[in-house]
Amino acid sequence: MSSDHDLVVVGGGPGGYAAALYGAAAGLDVAMVEKQKLGGTCLHVGCIPAKELLETAAVYRTVAHAGRFGITAGAPVVDMGAAQARKQQIVDQLHKGVSKLLEGRKVTLLDGWGSLEADRTVSVSGGESGEITLAADHVILATGSVPRTLPGFEVDGERIMTSDDLLSITALPKRAAIIGGGAIGLEFASLLADLGSEVTVLEALPRILMGADNDVARLLGRAFRKRGIEVRSGVTVNSCRSAGDAIELDIEGNDPLAVDVVVVCVGRQPFTDGLGLDTAGVKKDEGGYVAVDEYCQTSLPGVYAVGDVIRTPQLAHVAFAEAILVVKHLLGESPTPVDYANVPWAIYSHPEVAFVGHTEESAIEAGHNVVTSVHRFTGNGRAMIVGETDGLVKVIAERSVDGTGGRILGVHMVGSWVTEQLGQGYLAVNWEATVPEVAEFIQPHPTMSELFGESVLSLTGRALH
Structure with a gap:
């Protein structure tokens, strides 16, 4: 079966759905291929659920310190089940909103895995839409990313977790080690510490939050330590092992660190599995990212890529900007390329x-x-x-x-x-x-x-x- 469209978008995360919505608003006939839920990492295992749980932590913190404002309240108790239910309610509501927006703009939604083939065609398989081939004037690849892991750390989702796993916990660990002192790791360290966990942040680089000004990072580190969060920079974590009910981390030049949960927050890597890049002739860089020019064009004419699948800041709002850039470019509107050196960064720690x-x-x-x-x-x-x-x-x-x-x-x-x-x-x-x-x-x-x-x-x- 074959279908013709002005634009086919592979991936329904922020970059993908933004491209579909903006393209449809410009009058293009758009089809989108997505096997998992619309909204991608940001909506389901990233920005939105993380910030919702951080807000839970903020409420807990406010109640715990209410006495400073002359308000008498009992000691707060965390109900992670209720917190997770509220988080899911917000995620579901936003997911429904994205779906309705796409439906309202007449975007053709296809359930399945998309694979790029020659001449700007995309084959769809493995989903409810069945086996279908989409022919398009233009294709946008927006398949996002997955968490990076570390050798020596076998992720099981319970004791050794990625950031994705932590967002679904139903019980708080007594002791947690966060490997990675970037934005994701620091948000989770803040979240767990506020809710009562004993937290240690382990960062290989000389200091935490390397992208921020040193004065900002230094003050954040002091604030964390005042709250009981141990921050260790310039350390190398080699491996971990079970030690009864605990997990022991082997930290080079230091005594082993015993914790109940390890959260690996060392960034995310592009998700290109099954995308057919090599067969189609789309070049990747040495890190596995899709190679693009300043207008997010790949090495294949008429094929673009946006979001976490390319080597740009892995931020939802950057993916939005790239999606708009691409649609304007394929329409011949000569847009201004994204200035990646001057994008806004936001970390929702405390x-x-x-x-x-x-x-x-x-x-x-x-x-x-x-x-x-x-x-x-x-x-x-x-x-x-x-x-x-x-x-x-x-x-x-x-x-x-x-x-x-x-x-x-x-x-x-x-x-x-x-x-x-x-x-x-x-x-x-x-x-x-x-x-x-x-x-x-x-x-x-x-x-x-x-x-x-x-x-x-x-x-x-x-x-x-």
Whole structure:
């Protein structure tokens, strides 16, 4: 059986469904192939469920410290069954919403595994749609990623877990080791510690959260240690073994670490199994990612790839941007390629981290003569009111001739709700705004967002606080 479409999308995660929706909105006849649930990693085992459980942890933390605000409450008790049920309700609701959007835009949905063949055709098999071949003017590959594992760690989903597995736990471990001090590992460390687990973070690199400015990472590490989270950087974990009811980790140069659960959070790898890339002639790089140009075009004419399957930041919002870029490009609209150096990053640990653009170190390495400004949450009225004074905002700018700030190069934040406050910094960096321009904007008072305004204002050579 054969069917013709303007666009066939293989994969129904953020990159895939965004491409299908945007393409359909532009009047294209779109078909999407997905064997698992629409929404992909982000919706089912990533962004959404993780943040929902982190919100559960935040509620627990709020109740536990209610006495500071004059509220008498009993000691909170975690019901993981109820928390998981709420998480699933939100995931199901969002899944239904994505399905209805695609249906409303007349996207043809096919259940099965998609495999790329010659001449921009996709064969579909192994699902309810049966055996079918789709012919298209254009194809977008958006098959996402799967968790990376480590040699010496046999993942069983119960004692040795990936990030996917942890999101479905029904009982909290007493002791947990998180291998990996990046965004995923730190979110899970924060989550488990808030709910009462004893947590150790093990990171091979010199420090945690290497993409963020060093001042931000340092404050986050201090905040974690204050909450009882042990953070070990620059350590090599060789293997693990069962030791009765515990698991012992072999850490080079250290005594064995005994825990109840190990969570491997060392990143994700592209999922290309069965996609037919080699047969079709689509090139991959040395890491197994689909090789693309600045418009996400593969080596095969008319075939594009977006999201985690290519070597770009593995963020849902980046996949959205790539999907829009591709549809505009195949329509001949000459879009601007994604500026990957200046995408927004958000980590939902406690305290949160958000950043965009250069760190102080990377700006200097790039040849910029920089000036920086740091304002801390300790002096902010709103932060005091809500009881969250661990945090700072750091603005990195080019140094002007008079020593004040010129173009804003980076904005890095750590503290309560900074993931919701980064918007100003993102716009400033990506619009190449200057310190004098941004300093004139009025910040509402009292808000935590005043800290960004204060940091920029101080770079003019005159400050209020």
